[in-house]
Amino acid sequence: MLIQQRLIAGVREVCHTDERLDAALMYGSFASDEADAHSDVEFWLFFLPQWHGRVDPRAWCAQVAPVTHLVRNEFGTDVAFFPGLVRGEFHFATTDDIATVGTWPGRGAATDRMIVLDRSDRLRPTLESLPDRPAAARSGEDAETLCGRFANWLVLAHHVAARGEILRAWDTLGHVHRHLLWMARLAEGSTAHWLTPSRRAEAELPPHVLAELRHTTVSAEPDEVRDALRTAWRHGRAYWTQLAQRHNRAVPRSLFAEIDAIL
Numbered sequence: 001m002l003i004q005q006r007l008i009a010g011v012r013e014v015c016h017t018d019e020r021l022d023a024a025l026m027y028g029s030f031a032s033d034e035a036d037a038h039s040d041v042e043f044w045l046f047f048l049p050q051w052h053g054r055v056d057p058r059a060w061c062a063q064v065a066p067v068t069h070l071v072r073n074e075f076g077t078d079v080a081f082f083p084g085l086v087r088g089e090f091h092f093a094t095t096d097d098i099a100t101v102g103t104w105p106g107r108g109a110a111t112d113r114m115i116v117l118d119r120s121d122r123l124r125p126t127l128e129s130l131p132d133r134p135a136a137a138r139s140g141e142d143a144e145t146l147c148g149r150f151a152n153w154l155v156l157a158h159h160v161a162a163r164g165e166i167l168r169a170w171d172t173l174g175h176v177h178r179h180l181l182w183m184a185r186l187a188e189g190s191t192a193h194w195l196t197p198s199r200r201a202e203a204e205l206p207p208h209v210l211a212e213l214r215h216t217t218v219s220a221e222p223d224e225v226r227d228a229l230r231t232a233w234r235h236g237r238a239y240w241t242q243l244a245q246r247h248n249r250a251v252p253r254s255l256f257a258e259i260d261a262i263l
Contacts, residue, residue, distance in 0.1 A: 003084045004030060004041050010064040011043060011088075015117045018060075020051045022095045023123040024116040031109035034200075042089040043116070044101070046123070049094045057092055064088075101126045105134035105195065136191035140247030143186060147240040150179035151255065154233060158262060161225050169229075170220040176232050177216050183239040184209050233263045 008030060015024045028042035029035040047055060057078040058070040069081045080088040101123070107114065107130045118124055137146050153175040161169035181197035184205060193199040202210060216232040218224035237256065244251045 002035075002037055003082070003086050004035065004037075004039060007041050007065055007082060007086060007088065011041070012116055014060070014063045015045070020047050020055065021117060022046050022048055022120050023098060023118050025101075025114045025123060025127070026116055027108065027114060028089075031113045033109070033113070040087040040089055044091040044093060044097075046093050046095050046098055049096055052094050055092055057090060060092075061088060061090060095120070095122070098122050098126055102129055104130055106131045108133055108195075133192070134194050136194045137182070137186060140244075140249045143243045143247055144249055146179065146182055146186070147236070147243060150176065150183060150236050150240070151259070153179060154229065154236065155259070157225075158229055161222070161229065166222050166225055167220050169225050170218070173216065173218070173225065173228055173232070176229075176236075177213070180213065180216060180232055180236050180239070183236060183243065184213065187239045187242050230263045233259055 008026065011024075011026075015021055023046040025044045026042065027044065029039040030041060045060075057072075058067055058080070061067050061070065061078075061080040065082045067080050068083060070078060072078050076091075078090045078092060080090060082088055107127055111124060111127045114127060115123060137143050153172055157169045157172035157176055160172060178197060181201065182194075185191050185194070185197055188205060188209060190204045192204060193201075201213075205213075212231075212235050216228050216235070218228040237259075241251055243249075
């Protein structure tokens, strides 16, 4: 049994014995049955409103297993580090937040695998109102927007590199690469893991596409960053043209010409 599976069993036990909790759900790779020894455990905990701000995240997680450290990340999620360097992501919320689950782009897993606790029977219908998986960009307008965002990050990276801010350009390349991955997934019809396009990319994208994408990731050296930008534009330009043709949309030729000239 994986360490994470023991932790999940512990979370379930604590949830069912904590009378302050009305509902709880598990999400992520263990809910979707795609987990392995390197996966996190991830939960939303919906406490009764009167407990808002009164639950100590570290103390709560320590009921599950020893906590070596706990930090609130930049998205407001409490991340507990358990022995074995297993990360546990916990959203400490209230029943007022159950409705926000209905705004998620998709479940990503079967409802029964996600529900840990649902005392008031409010969580299940909210989850079941969601599509199974987040929808990929489907329309020509969606694809055009995605390609435009790719160009936005690419041009920014070019300008900051030209200014001599190589580390900033290198950082911006991460956004370029993520949008290029989305474009590649659309072009290849491989959109199963849409929200995180790098997830299982090695298993879901053709080898030649992976080889192309690897050439857009580099160390923070001026010449390498500029070469990566050229490579990203070459492949992004091709994907943009392909997607535009598929959806009968025009490409912005003036923009293409200007980027061609600088890269």
